[in-house]
Amino acid sequence: MKFHNLSIKRKMTLITMLTSTAALLLFSVSFLIYDLIAFRHFLSEDLSTQAEIIGYNSAAAMAFKDQAAATETLAALKAKEDITAAVLYSPEGRIFARYNRANIAKMTLPDRLPPADGFRFSGSFLEVFHVVSLNGEPCGRLFLQSDMSQWNARAKRYAGLLLVFMVCSDLLALLVSSKLQNLISQPILRLEDTMRMVSSRKNYEVRALKFYDDEIGRLIDGFNTMLADIQERDTALQGANYELKSQTNELEDEVARRKQTQEELLGAKRAAEDASRAKSAFLANMSHELRTPLNAIIGYSEMLEEEIQDSGRIEKVEDVRKIHSAGKHLLALINDVLDLSKIEAGKMGLHLEHFEVAGMIEDIVSTLEPTIAKNANRLVLQLSEDLGQMHGDITKVRQILFNLLSNACKFTEHGTISLSVNRATAEGQEWIRFRVSDTGIGIGAEHQENLFKEFAQADVSIARKYGGTGLGLAISHRFAQMMGGQIGVESEMGKGSVFTVHLPAHVTTEAAGTAKPKQLSGRAAAEPEPKLQPNTVLMIDDDPAERELMCRSLAKAGFHVVAVADGEEGLRLARRIQPVVITLDVLLPGIDGWEVLSRLKADSELAHIPVIVVTIVDNELKRADCGASSYLIKPVNRDLLVKLIEKYSELQPSTSGGGVPVNV
């Protein structure tokens, strides 16, 4: 085991013992060495003294050459165990007498003798020389040799003593240090216990016990202070934790509340949407409900007018005409309100297709002819040669121009209305510019600002005089904006007005389903229709008044009309009679018009027959999907319907493929 890893107790005991042992050892050894050296000195002195005594005792024998006496004197050394040999030399250097300890073999004698007294250590022997003299007269020399057995014995005795002494004092040191080390190790061990307790139980309320006011005491003080700090922070942390928890709870409550609110809001939104849908449905239904009687009013008033004219009661014609025109006005109002509400709701989409601008203008002009003639106006058309095709929503373009030309006719009497159309490039884009000018009453500068705002006619009196809702320009303005164009006006009171419409030649929009009408028109153009029964038209409509009106109008135009009230019957008849054109109402009992249309288009025998959808429900998306050839909104302009049917029955391929919504 390494010393470094021993416990403090053992370390301290060991240190104490090692220190005391080392000190003791050093002291003892130095003392021993000193003592042994001193003893050696003492021995040499002692031996010298002995040499002197022996020399004195043997001096006379030497002087009188009495070898026996000298040998006897030396023999007395037997009592001295440590003396191994003694030799007396005559002054001439010859051995005079000698002594050898019994158990020692003959020793080698020094061959040269020093002339004076002295001693030397030779190996493990101490040798002494002494000049023997008698009353100051030298009479020989003495050589004494000691094996220093005393010294050796003393050294051995000392070594043993030292060993015992060391063991005893080490034991004492062990005893004392094992008692005294508690002074230092005990507080440290207690501190360690406390630390272990704190770290294992995370209990910061424990305090280490202080024993003495020494460094360890200060260490314990520091530890306790640290513990107090930690405890304080722990408490603070717990407090913060509780606070955080309560705040989290509050937040969760808040989130729950918000969630509830959100659900309520969602519910409200759904309710609002439901309400909006209900409103839309209501509007659709209402317009249907409004238009159905209007159809009857307008249709019958037309017939009535004809019949009255035929019967020659001219005075009544004017009354009937008023009914007719009031009905048409009401219809226009309803349509405008519907359009505007759609725009407001953002439900008015664009249905882009390619169409011939000139062809479209021609259609409009032919439709407007009666209106133009009404106030004895003259229409001047200025179409540039390069008009070509335009990509846009033909219905809306048509409606814009229709509105502008209608207005021009309305506010001009005996004047000239001119429509000029040309193509221009500006801002890196091709534009079609429509310019409608009249020589009418003109618009005051103060009114021009509000001209394109909803329900804002130039003057309240105008409404009374000229009629109209004031919505036409607002709708036109919105339509132009939707297609990325604009409408501007220049006018002077009494001199007439000029409305200019700029529309992009290629209207771009993300509106869905723009390709469908193109396909529709493309297909219609691609499939030649065999001429089977050119004069049979199948009419599917559940409104008996409508059926009768249509029958009369078409019969007049020379068509044979087969009318049925429901879709199934219509489909059955269509297969049997193979009509040239089918007119189809959407709102039917049983299967609705869209279903009938899709079945017609799904049937290979019937798919080629052009279908003119006649409906109150103005669902542009659906009509685009289902593949109707034309689309008319009730109440139907009969002249337009007759023209359309004639066109299809003559197997003229439809290129523009659009229906003309009645907007007058």
Add this chain to the structure above:
Amino acid sequence: MGFQIDKESLIQPVAQWARVLCVCFICAALAFPCPAQTADSPDSSEYLIKAGFIYNFANLMQWPANTFSSPDSPIVIAIVGTDTSGGILDEVLAGKKVAGRPFAVKHLKRGMDLKGCNIVFVSASETAHLDEILHLVKNLPILTIGETPSFAQRGGIINFIVVDDKVRFEVNVEAAKQADISISSRLLALAKIVPQTDGSKVQ
């Protein structure tokens, strides 16, 4: 500290030592002539030893305090009878001193006054007149030395004898006491102590 002679050390001290050694040897040779067995003639070597012994005797004994008039007064040796040493005693003792006192050697005839002497050497030639001579010095603080058998028994203090071809000596402690001369125990330890017998018996 020993007597290591370092070869590396200077030659001068070695030479000094060598000189000292030489002097010592010469001195020793002068003081202690060769033992009898190695001497050229038995007589001369014997007397050389005896001369050395006499010197040592003087060293190891004390005369009464008032014997000498001054501290450097010589120790007077009287050789009575024929000088059998042939002048060796004179020669050997001439330059020697004991405790600062030189030796003064006198040659005397039998019957001459011995009172001023400190040591009296009775030659072997006077064997017949021993009692007479000893009688003369009786009760005087004079060390009597002889070389005649039974010299000590007859009242002489020290007598040279030859044992195993070696010169040894006898001491008559009684006679020394009578002469008021104290002899060192070291000398006595080496001597053959003989008792006093009546001088009438002559060998």
